[in-house]
Amino acid sequence: MTNRIGLFGFGVVGQGYYEIAKNHRPALLPETIVVQNKNKKRDHSLQFSFDPKDILDDPCDIGIELISDPAQAYDYVSSLLKSGKKVISANKKMLSAHLPALLELEKTYGGSLLYEASAAAGIPIITCLDCHFAGDDISKLQGILNGSSNYILTRLFQDDLSLQEAVKLAQENGFAEADPTLDINGSDVSSKLTILSLHAFGRYIPEGEILTIGVQHVHAADVALAKSLGLKIKLIATAQKDKEGLNLHILPTLVGDNDPLFLVENEYNAAKITSQNLGEQFFQGKGAGSLPTGASVYADLTKAEKGYGYSYDKLNGKKITTELPQAASLEVIISADSPDALHPVIGSASIHQANGRYWAISTVSTAELIKRLPAIEANKLSIVALNNTISEDNVLAQIQRQETVNIS
Amino acid sequence: MTNRIGLFGFGVVGQGYYEIAKNHRPALLPETIVVQNKNKKRDHSLQFSFDPKDILDDPCDIGIELISDPAQAYDYVSSLLKSGKKVISANKKMLSAHLPALLELEKTYGGSLLYEASAAAGIPIITCLDCHFAGDDISKLQGILNGSSNYILTRLFQDDLSLQEAVKLAQENGFAEADPTLDINGSDVSSKLTILSLHAFGRYIPEGEILTIGVQHVHAADVALAKSLGLKIKLIATAQKDKEGLNLHILPTLVGDNDPLFLVENEYNAAKITSQNLGEQFFQGKGAGSLPTGASVYADLTKAEKGYGYSYDKLNGKKITTELPQAASLEVIISADSPDALHPVIGSASIHQANGRYWAISTVSTAELIKRLPAIEANKLSIVALNNTISEDNVLAQIQRQETVNIS
Ligand SMILES: NC(=O)c1ccc[n+]([C@@H]2O[C@H](COP(=O)([O-])OP(=O)(O)OC[C@H]3O[C@@H](n4cnc5c(N)ncnc54)[C@H](OP(=O)(O)O)[C@@H]3O)[C@@H](O)[C@H]2O)c1
Ligand SMILES: NC(=O)c1ccc[n+]([C@@H]2O[C@H](COP(=O)([O-])OP(=O)(O)OC[C@H]3O[C@@H](n4cnc5c(N)ncnc54)[C@H](OP(=O)(O)O)[C@@H]3O)[C@@H](O)[C@H]2O)c1
Numbered sequence: 001m002t003n004r005i006g007l008f009g010f011g012v013v014g015q016g017y018y019e020i021a022k023n024h025r026p027a028l029l030p031e032t033i034v035v036q037n038k039n040k041k042r043d044h045s046l047q048f049s050f051d052p053k054d055i056l057d058d059p060c061d062i063g064i065e066l067i068s069d070p071a072q073a074y075d076y077v078s079s080l081l082k083s084g085k086k087v088i089s090a091n092k093k094m095l096s097a098h099l100p101a102l103l104e105l106e107k108t109y110g111g112s113l114l115y116e117a118s119a120a121a122g123i124p125i126i127t128c129l130d131c132h133f134a135g136d137d138i139s140k141l142q143g144i145l146n147g148s149s150n151y152i153l154t155r156l157f158q159d160d161l162s163l164q165e166a167v168k169l170a171q172e173n174g175f176a177e178a179d180p181t182l183d184i185n186g187s188d189v190s191s192k193l194t195i196l197s198l199h200a201f202g203r204y205i206p207e208g209e210i211l212t213i214g215v216q217h218v219h220a221a222d223v224a225l226a227k228s229l230g231l232k233i234k235l236i237a238t239a240q241k242d243k244e245g246l247n248l249h250i251l252p253t254l255v256g257d258n259d260p261l262f263l264v265e266n267e268y269n270a271a272k273i274t275s276q277n278l279g280e281q282f283f284q285g286k287g288a289g290s291l292p293t294g295a296s297v298y299a300d301l302t303k304a305e306k307g308y309g310y311s312y313d314k315l316n317g318k319k320i321t322t323e324l325p326q327a328a329s330l331e332v333i334i335s336a337d338s339p340d341a342l343h344p345v346i347g348s349a350s351i352h353q354a355n356g357r358y359w360a361i362s363t364v365s366t367a368e369l370i371k372r373l374p375a376i377e378a379n380k381l382s383i384v385a386l387n388n389t390i391s392e393d394n395v396l397a398q399i400q401r402q403e404t405v406n407i408s
Numbered sequence: 409m410t411n412r413i414g415l416f417g418f419g420v421v422g423q424g425y426y427e428i429a430k431n432h433r434p435a436l437l438p439e440t441i442v443v444q445n446k447n448k449k450r451d452h453s454l455q456f457s458f459d460p461k462d463i464l465d466d467p468c469d470i471g472i473e474l475i476s477d478p479a480q481a482y483d484y485v486s487s488l489l490k491s492g493k494k495v496i497s498a499n500k501k502m503l504s505a506h507l508p509a510l511l512e513l514e515k516t517y518g519g520s521l522l523y524e525a526s527a528a529a530g531i532p533i534i535t536c537l538d539c540h541f542a543g544d545d546i547s548k549l550q551g552i553l554n555g556s557s558n559y560i561l562t563r564l565f566q567d568d569l570s571l572q573e574a575v576k577l578a579q580e581n582g583f584a585e586a587d588p589t590l591d592i593n594g595s596d597v598s599s600k601l602t603i604l605s606l607h608a609f610g611r612y613i614p615e616g617e618i619l620t621i622g623v624q625h626v627h628a629a630d631v632a633l634a635k636s637l638g639l640k641i642k643l644i645a646t647a648q649k650d651k652e653g654l655n656l657h658i659l660p661t662l663v664g665d666n667d668p669l670f671l672v673e674n675e676y677n678a679a680k681i682t683s684q685n686l687g688e689q690f691f692q693g694k695g696a697g698s699l700p701t702g703a704s705v706y707a708d709l710t711k712a713e714k715g716y717g718y719s720y721d722k723l724n725g726k727k728i729t730t731e732l733p734q735a736a737s738l739e740v741i742i743s744a745d746s747p748d749a750l751h752p753v754i755g756s757a758s759i760h761q762a763n764g765r766y767w768a769i770s771t772v773s774t775a776e777l778i779k780r781l782p783a784i785e786a787n788k789l790s791i792v793a794l795n796n797t798i799s800e801d802n803v804l805a806q807i808q809r810q811e812t813v814n815i816s
Contacts, residue, residue: 016685134432134707135433136428136703258671260692276699278693281531284691286689294685295541295543296540298543302539307715
C-alpha cells in the first residue's frame with residue numbers, strides 16, 4: 001500500500017522524522033512539505049511549499065502536523081480531520097486545549113488522529129496507555145515529563161550549579177529553548193498531563209486547572225537538604241484516583257533511591273503507572289530531541305498506515321467532558337529568603353531557620369495552593385513536595401540538624 | 409464488530425484473561441474453552457470442552473492458545489493459522505522453537521499471530537520492539553526476563569537466605585513452579601531472548617545456541633562480594649550487535665546502582681534497549697502471574713480485533729533464517745568450594761581464596777564457556793559476569809581484601 005503524505009513544519013521534529021523515513025523506508029517520506037518562512041535557507045533537493053492548501057486541498061491520505069504555532073496547528077489538524085484524513089500531530093499545547101473538539105471531528109468524519117510524540121516524546125506511553133492498559137484500572141500515574149527541567153535538576157544535584165547556571169547550560173546543550181519559560185515553569189508538563197490523563201483515566205482536565213509549580217524557584221538549599229537525606233528532587237507530574245475523583249498536580253518532589261524515578265537523569269523522561277492488572281509499570285526514555293521525537297512520529301505513521309487508531313478505552317464510548325481535578329492534600333516544604341515572605345502562604349505552620357533560609361512544612365490542599373500561587377510567585381517561594389514514602393518528621397529533624405532556631 | 413473467540417487452556421493465564429474480559433468487555437470472552445483433564449473440578453457456569461475440534465473445526469475468528477504443553481500448543485496454533493485465523497499465544501517454549509514455521513503459515517494463509525505475553529509477561533515489549541522501534545537500529549537489548557530468578561536473587565540480597573531457602577520461599581509465594589528447574593537454570597529466559605531477538609534484530613537464534621547460565625549456583629559468598637562492592641547480582645539476558653554479528657548470553661551479572669536494572673526487585677522483569685534514534689529506553693513491569701499475563705493476552709485480543717499484526721520490521725521482508733550467535737568475550741568471576749573444581753574451567757587464571765571459597769577472574773568467549781558447561785555443572789561452579797562499567801581490578805582487590813591467600 002502506498003500513502004500520500006503531507007507534512008507541515010520542518011523544524012527539529014520534522015527533520016527527525018524525515019531523516020528516519022529517508023534512511024529506513026522512503027515510501028514514508030512526505031510528498032509535500034509546507035513551511036512558513038520564505039527567507040530561510042532550505043535544502044533545494046526537497047519540495048517545499050508555503051501554501052497550506054497544497055496539503056489541505058490535496059488528496060493526501062496522511063497529514064503530519066509538526067509546526068510550532070498551536071493556533072495554526074489547530075486549523076491544519078481540524079481541517080485535515082474534516083476531510084476524513086489520517087492525522088499525526090506532536091503539538092501538545094494544541095492537543096491539550098482541543099482534544100475534545102478533535103475527537104468529535106475524528107468520529108464525525110471517520111478520520112484518525114495519533115499523537116505519540118506529544119507526551120514524553122520518545123516513550124511510547126500514549127499507545128501503551130491506550131492499548132496495553134485496555135481492560136485495566138489505573139489508580140496512579142506519575143511522570144517526569146519535561147527534559148529541560150530534569151536536565152536542570154540533574155545539574156543542580158550533580159554539579160552544584162545554581163539554577164541560573166543550570167538553565168544556561170541547558171540552553172547551550174540544546175535542552176532548553178532561548179526562552180525557557182514554558183519548560184521551567186511546568187506549563188509544558190501540564191499540557192502533557194492533560195493528554196495522558198485522558199488516556200489513563202478517560203477524564204479531560206484542562207491544563208489551566210492543574211496545580212503547576214515548575215523548577216524556577218528550586219534553591220541550592222533545597223538541593224542540600226535533599227542530599228543530606230539521601231534523596232533527590234524531581235519535577236513530578238501526578239494523576240491519582242481516589243474515591244472522590246482524580247487528583248492532579250505538578251511540582252518539585254522529593255524522591256527516594258528505591259523509586260525508579262530516582263535514576264532518571266539529564267534529558268530523560270519517565271512514567272510510572274500503577275494499575276489493578278499490571279501492578280507497577282515503569283517506562284523511561286528520551287523526552288525531547290530530533291530523532292527521539294521523530295521516531296514517535298514515524299511509529300505513528302506505521303500505525304496510521306495499518307489503519308490503527310486510539311481506542312480511548314477508558315472513555316468507554318462516552319463523550320469527553322471537561323472535569324475539574326479534585327483537591328488532594330499535599331505535604332510540602334516551603335522555603336524563602338525571609339520569614340515575611342513565608343507568612344502569607346504557610347498558614348499556622350512553624351518557621352525554622354537553617355542554611356541561610358526560612359523553612360516551613362505544611363499540609364495543604366492543591367486547591368489552596370493554587371489560590372496562593374500569586375503570593376508564591378511574588379515572593380519566589382520554593383515549594384518541594386514530600387512524597388508519601390518520606391516522613392515529615394525525618395525532613396524536619398534534618399532541617400533542624402542543619403542549624404536551627406525555631407523562630408515562630 | 410463481534411468476534412467468535414475460542415480458548416485453549418484455562419490455567420493461571422487463561423483465567424487471568426477471562427477475568428479481565430468478564431469485568432471489562434464481555435464481548436471479548438471466549439465462546440468455547442478447551443481443556444484437558446476431565447477429572448478437574450470446574451466452574452459449571454462456563455462452557456468447557458475436551459475436544460480441540462470444537463475450536464479447530466469451528467468458524468471462530470480468533471483462537472487463543474494458553475496451554476502448558478508446547479507440542480500440543482504447536483499443533484493447535486499451526487492448525488488455526490492454516491485456517492487463516494487470528495491467533496494469540498503465550499507459549500514461549502513453543503514459539504521460540506517454531507516461529508520460523510509459524511510465520512510461514514501466517515504469510516501463506518493470511519492469518520495473524522500475536523504473542524505479547526510470551527516474553528516479560530505484563531510488559532508490552534514485543535509490541536514496542538515491533539512498532540515503536542520500527543525505523544530504528546537497535547544495538548543492544550538487556551533484560552531481566554524471569555520473575556522467579558529475580559525473586560530468588562532479591563531474597564538472597566535482602567534477606568540473606570541461602571539459594572535453597574529462597575527457592576522454597578518463591579514456591580510458597582507462587583513465584584516458582586513445584587519443579588523450578590526451567591526457571592532457575594535460565595532455560596525460560598533463553599526462550600524469551602530468542603523471541604525478542606527476532607523482533608529487535610530480525611535474527612532467529614534458537615535458544616539451544618545461547619550461552620545460558622541460570623541462578624542455580626549463585627552462592628552466598630557471591631552475594632557478600634557484590635554487596636561489599638555496592639553492587640547487586642541480576643540474571644541478565646543480553647543481545648548485543650557488533651560488526652561481526654549478534655552476541656547473545658544469559659548469566660548472573662554484577663549490576664551497579666546507576667543502572668535502572670539495579671532497582672528491579674522481586675518478581676518484576678525489565679528490558680533496556682539502546683538504539684540509534686531513541687538512546688536508551690527502559691521498561692519495567694510484572695513478568696508473571698495471572699492478571700499481568702492475562703492483561704497482555706487481552707491487549708493482543710484488542711489488537712487482533714483491529715486487524716493489527718506484527719511488522720517484523722527488522723526482517724525487512726526477508727525470510728527468517730536460523731543464525732548462530734557470535735562469540736562475545738566476557739569477563740567472569742568463577743568460584744567454587746575447592747581449587748580442583750576450578751582448574752578444568754579457568755584456564756591459566758590465578759586462584760584466590762576468600763570467604764571460604766576459591767575464586768578466579770577470567771576473560772573467556774561465550775563459545776568457550778558453552779564448551780565448559782558440563783564441567784561447570786558437574787562442579788557446581790558459580791559464574792557471575794562483570795558488566796563493562798565494573799572493573800576487574802576493583803573486584804579483584806575486594807576479593808583479596810576479604811582475606812586472601814593467592815594459592816596458584
Ligand atoms: N523539539 C522537540 O524535542 C519536541 C518534542 C516533542 C514535541 N514537540 C512539538 O513538536 C512541534 C514542532 O516542534 P519543533 O521543535 O520541531 O519546532 P521548530 O524546530 O521550531 O520548527 C517549527 C517548524 O514549523 C514551521 N511553522 C511554524 N508555523 C508554521 C505555519 N503557520 N505554517 C507552516 N509551517 C509553520 C516552521 O517553519 P519555518 O521552517 O518556515 O520556520 C518550522 O519548520 C511543536 O508542537 C512542539 O511542541 C517538539
Ligand atoms: N503463568 C504465568 O505467569 C505465565 C507467564 C507468561 C507465559 N506463560 C505461558 O502461558 C501458558 C499457560 O501457562 P499457565 O501458567 O496458565 O499454565 P497452567 O496454569 O498449568 O494451565 C495450563 C492449562 O492448559 C490446559 N492444557 C494442557 N494441555 C492441554 C491440551 N493438550 N489441550 C487442552 N488444554 C490443555 C490445562 O488443562 P486442565 O485445566 O484440564 O489441566 C490448563 O487449563 C504456558 O505456555 C506458559 O509458559 C505463563
